[in-house]
Amino acid sequence: MKKNTLFKTGLCDGIPIALGYLSVSFGFGISAVNAGLSPLAAVLTSLTNVTSAGQVAGLAIMAPETGVLTLLSLATVLEMILTQFTINIRYFLMSLSLSQRLDRSFTLRHRFLASFGITDEVFGVASSKKEPLKPIYMYGLILLPVLGWTLGTLLGSVAGSILPDGLKYALGIAIYGMFVAIVVPPAKRDRGVLCASLLAIAVSCLIAYIPIFSFITSGFAIIIAALIASAVAAYFFPIREDEDGGDAA
């Protein structure tokens, strides 16, 4: 009964993420087919990767020009590995942060399984939970976003051309709205969170707009900004020891 409720809570928390993903991955489906991938390849990419920036970069390696697919070579395989590593290394930090919030019932088997679904948004929602994370909640939270991401890719790859441009563009901001909704409420009551957030914004803008930093990819910019901001916030606003720490009774 209680497990059932937790699973449902997870599903509910995942609905907005899934809806956001539906629109974002729709765009990925369109680009994948335009680049020369079959809808099946596009759908498989989304189902197995569940990540936006990494897939877009991967697409650019698989099909550098419209309709031109790359052959398999050591150089392109290395490029693919390095690119995915660079763009997705932020998940390492997210998983590390979440690993500190896991309930004792999170056995090794669950860790192998649930870590598959750690995305920016899943991470954001899971971090906003006060209680330790149980496996069944994480599965509920992950299920709909993965389905939404895959379904959106399918729809985009088979029917992308029918949506008007204005609507497509407007859907692009949905995912950012969700991030704002995760950060703003705790930033209102916790000065440490506010400090970390504003500092991260400042650093990421510096990296984005100052030309000498142009060699830094957007994936690395996020990592650098987040590490600096959270270190400064941790130094000036250390958390109380009872906060966030204790295992479930």
Added chain:
Amino acid sequence: MKITLVIAAYILIMAAVTYLIRMAPFVLFRKKIRSRFLRSMLYYLPYAVLSAMVIPAVFSSTGSLLTAVVGLAVAILLAVFNRSLLVVALGASSAAYLTGLLLQLFQ
């Protein structure tokens, strides 16, 4: 067919790298970290990551700076009043869409 296999191989490589990055900390860090500084840092990290992901990337998310700024402003306003994730996300999208329509009218 050959191309399909090549694509399948690339997809597999992408998926493997991405999964390993996500899985390693979950499986390797099974104990609570003791350092208060590190624990504080990990507590603030999510908010820092999400903030850095939003700004400045959001400004190029809608194809026009103005629609993105209006969308972001509406999102922040709704979030200040503790609206749910879905309401904030759809509010931002609607605001950006309406701003886009208005822009077209006055052009």
